[in-house]
Amino acid sequence: MTLLAGFREARHEGIHYATAGSGPPLLLLHGYPQTHAMWHRIAPALAEHFTVVAPDLRGYGDSHKPPQTDGAANYAKRVMAAEMVDVMASLGHARFAVCGHDRGGRVAYRMALDHPERVERLALLDIVPTKTVFDRISAPVATAYFHWFMLAQPMPVPETLLGGANAAFWLDHVFGAWSGNVQAFSPEARAAYARGFCTTDGIHASCADYRAGAGVDRTHDANDLLAGRKIACPVLLLWGERGVVGQAYGDPRAVWRDYADDVRGHGVPGGHFLPEEAPDETLAALRNFFG
Numbered sequence: 001m002t003l004l005a006g007f008r009e010a011r012h013e014g015i016h017y018a019t020a021g022s023g024p025p026l027l028l029l030h031g032y033p034q035t036h037a038m039w040h041r042i043a044p045a046l047a048e049h050f051t052v053v054a055p056d057l058r059g060y061g062d063s064h065k066p067p068q069t070d071g072a073a074n075y076a077k078r079v080m081a082a083e084m085v086d087v088m089a090s091l092g093h094a095r096f097a098v099c100g101h102d103r104g105g106r107v108a109y110r111m112a113l114d115h116p117e118r119v120e121r122l123a124l125l126d127i128v129p130t131k132t133v134f135d136r137i138s139a140p141v142a143t144a145y146f147h148w149f150m151l152a153q154p155m156p157v158p159e160t161l162l163g164g165a166n167a168a169f170w171l172d173h174v175f176g177a178w179s180g181n182v183q184a185f186s187p188e189a190r191a192a193y194a195r196g197f198c199t200t201d202g203i204h205a206s207c208a209d210y211r212a213g214a215g216v217d218r219t220h221d222a223n224d225l226l227a228g229r230k231i232a233c234p235v236l237l238l239w240g241e242r243g244v245v246g247q248a249y250g251d252p253r254a255v256w257r258d259y260a261d262d263v264r265g266h267g268v269p270g271g272h273f274l275p276e277e278a279p280d281e282t283l284a285a286l287r288n289f290f291g
Contacts, residue, residue, distance in 0.1 A: 003040040003188055004054060006047065012090045014064035015083060017055035021047035025093035026290060027084060028054040031102020031125075033174060033206060035061030037192040038101065041279035046286065050097075055087055057104060059205030061196040068155070068208035075205070075212040077130075078220055081111035085118055094118070097290050101125035101275065103209055106217065109231060109259065113224055116232040123236040123286055125274050126245050128255045130213050131221035136249070144244045147174075151210035158207045159200075167198040180242045180271035189276070230260055236289040237265030238282060243272045 002009050007018040018036055026046060030038045036054035039046075046052050056063040058080050068075060084107060088096055097120050100108030105127040112119040133145065142149075151158045162170050171194055176182045196202055224230075239245040239252050246267050249255050256263045268285070270277035 002054075003037045003186075003192060004043045005040075006044055007052075007054070011062075012087050013083070015055050015058070015087050016062035017053055017087060018043075019051065019053045019091070020044070021049070021051040023050040024290075025088065025091075025096035026050040026052050027088060027093075027096055027098045027108075028052060029057065029084065029098065029100035029104025029108050030054070030060070031100075031104050032209070033060075033171060033197045034102075034193050035196045037061075037189045038273070039275055040186070040189060042275050042283040042286070045283055049287065050290065051093070053088060053091065053093070053096075055084060056196065057107060058083055059209055060202070061192070065201040065205040067204065068211065071215055072208040072211035073216055075208040076216045076220070077106045077110035077212070078114055078216075080107045081114055084111060085115050088118070095120055097121045097123075099123035099125065099286060099290075100127075102127060102272070106130055106213070110217070110220065112231045112233060112235075113229060113259075119233050121234050121236070121290055122231060122260075123238070123289055124256070125282070126239045126243055126272050128245055128249055128252055129221055129259055130217045131225070132249075132255055132258075134214070134218055138248065141244060141248050144248070148210060148213070151207045152214040155204065155207065159204050162203050162207075163200065167203060168194065171197060175273075178243070178272040179277055180240065180269070181277055184270075184273065184277040186276075225258065233260075234262040234289075235260045235264070236285065237263060238268050238274055238285055239265070240271045240274055240277070241267040241269055243270075245272075 002018040
């Protein structure tokens with residue numbers, strides 16, 4: 001059951017989503033290790049102005065979790081972005097705004113690059129491009145982002161490390177270490193995240209997501225840069241002032257200008273999980289940007 005008050009749930013081609021509202025379409029894409037429930041503090045307010053669609057990404061929540069193919073190519077952000085475009089088309093939304101957090105942000109910017117005719121405006125929450133993470137490794141970034149390298153190891157290494165009772169321990173670590181306030185997560189939301197993540201299929205799918213990031217996603221970023229291909233629409237970047245993006249990359253807007261010409265944004269109090277740690281500030285920025 002969705003935690004988004006007033007939203008109805010549905011499914012399209014393996015993707016579970018919740019939707020509400022009647023204004024211009026807005027797609028919300030969650031991050032790791034969460035589900036669409038991460039938007040529960042801001043989505044109902046956004047639905048007063050927009051037709052909000054909040055899916056569970058492939059591999060997460062109640063969406064399908066196929067076994068990875070060779071090189072985790074079926075978890076490439078290009079594949080996941082195309083899947084989200086199809087969900088929106090099934091609802092009659094040919095062109096829409098997108099907001100993505102964490103892994104959902106990576107799906108979102110890949111969508112803007114691969115489907116520029118679909119994406120009107122793009123908001124990215126607390127990320128830098130995938131290629132940038134690998135190209136600009138430092139001791140602080142490697143220490144904070146060690147999971148990028150652990151989860152990308154060949155199966156079944158990370159699956160085994162995170163399996164069984166260790167899955168709950170891992171979630172506690174993630175929400176504690178990556179946030180500025182672990183109390184920001186409601187018990188209901190934490191239960192929804194655990195239900196989607198703490199299974200054999202859920203852990204495997206999330207590892208496949210990171211394997212794709214270390215391989216095919218990184219290649220797609222490099223190819224776009226080499227071709228001079230940039231995001232065509234306006235981009236809003238929000239980052240947690242106490243998080244890695246806010247502390248390790250100088251001005252993150254400057255990083256994103258290699259990928260988009262129109263980039264604006266600012267830091268938000270808190271750590272990584274902006275819609276839950278700083279819902280008022282995040283909501284205000286999104287409303288202002290999306291109109």
